[in-house]
Amino acid sequence: MxxxxxxxxxxxxxxxxxxxxxxxxxxxxxxxxxxxxxxxxxxxxxxxxxxxxxxxxxxxxxxxxxxxxxxxxxxxxxxxxxxxxxxxxxxxxxxxxSPILPSTELPPEYLPDEVESLFKEAAKCYAISCYNASGAMFRLCLDITTKNIISQYASLNPTTNDKKTIHSRLNWIFNNNILPKQLEELSRCIKDDGNDAAHDGSLSKDDAADLLDFTYILLERIYTEPARIQTAHQRRVERRQV
Incomplete structure (x- = not known):
């Protein structure tokens, strides 16, 4: 040998x-x-x-x-x-x-480059048990995404307070039925967990897993599903043109 x-x-x-x-x-x-x-x-x-x-x-x-x-x-x-x-x-x-890292959760499809990069970084941190770092990165994903949602629905006139924090943005998003109510309860614990990760480093594996799940579902709803629908529509149009 x-x-x-x-x-x-x-x-x-x-x-x-x-x-x-x-x-x-x-x-x-x-x-x-x-x-x-x-x-x-x-x-x-x-x-x-x-x-x-x-x-x-x-x-x-x-x-x-x-x-x-x-x-x-x-x-x-x-x-x-x-x-x-x-x-x-x-x-x-x-x-x-050259460390061999555990496999990580793949991000949903059709994400903006910045959001996809943050999700991948968060998933890598989760895979190597760095749960506070993972939580902070998932929180940043949510921060950017909720800001994009508020901007997308500006015609509904969100106030300055509605735009202030992830907590206020998510409240406004659910109150305006932009996301299904079934996610609201999970989103409440996500906000608390995110604050823990950002401020006192107390995030557990289960807390980080909740963050991962909610972030994934949110990103799918906001980015992946509309893109898939648009792609299917485009394929249908192309088939009818043949």
């Missing part, structure tokens, strides 16, 4: 020996196959993590002379090198830690 020396990001052991259990190139072309993922286990704590490494310049030149421009041959040659059961630091450099 091939090995290398690296400071373990899990147990903080300095210059721990890592055993390479598997490897994958980042790409399958000549220009990218010099970058590799090394799935490795720290001998100090026995935790497996993913390490990034780059083929040394001298090894890359050697591969060029042996394999030419054939990316598959280069990958095969590097895999053979990794399987030799030796220290791989003669062939690889720039070892870096």
């Amino acid at each position: 091939s090995t290398f020396i690296f400071d373990c990001p899990n147990c903080s052991a300095k210059k721990s020996t890592f055993d390479v259990n598997g490897s994958e190139p980042k790409g399958v072309t000549v220009s990218t196959s010099n970058d590799w993922y090394l799935f490795s286990t720290c001998r100090s704590c026995s935790v497996s993590i993913c390490i990034n490494a780059r083929v040394t310049y001298s090894t890359s030149l050697s591969l060029d002379s042996k394999c030419g421009k054939n990316a598959n041959l280069r990958i095969q040659a590097l895999r053979e090198f990794l399987s030799k059961g030796c220290s791989i630091e003669s062939g690889f450099v720039d070892f870096k830690y």
Whole structure:
């Protein structure tokens, strides 16, 4: 089994020996196959993590002379090198830690770029158990979206107080039947949870999950469903024109 020396990001052991259990190139072309993922286990704590490494310049030149421009041959040659059961630091450099994150909740379709980016960031924080950060980002999603709703329904004459906070905006939105009343009770706990996340860092996993659920439903109602209807209508028009 091939090995290398690296400071373990899990147990903080300095210059721990890592055993390479598997490897994958980042790409399958000549220009990218010099970058590799090394799935490795720290001998100090026995935790497996993913390490990034780059083929040394001298090894890359050697591969060029042996394999030419054939990316598959280069990958095969590097895999053979990794399987030799030796220290791989003669062939690889720039070892870096690349954490493997849990899968995250995907955002609804057809979101504005800014809202989609915030939702993804919130979902990533939730996936790694950073619930206060997740709550703050979901709250920002709600803040932007409720402002957009108020702007969209400006003809209903919302007052300055109606526009002031997420709490007042949501009250106005429900009072004007823009969102179904079934969501109103959930939205009340969401506002409290959001304030907790923003001010005293007390958000639990369940609180953050409530925020995720409500934010997802709200975004679907406001952005996804109208876009799907418009897309279906456009397809119908196009079919009738054939």
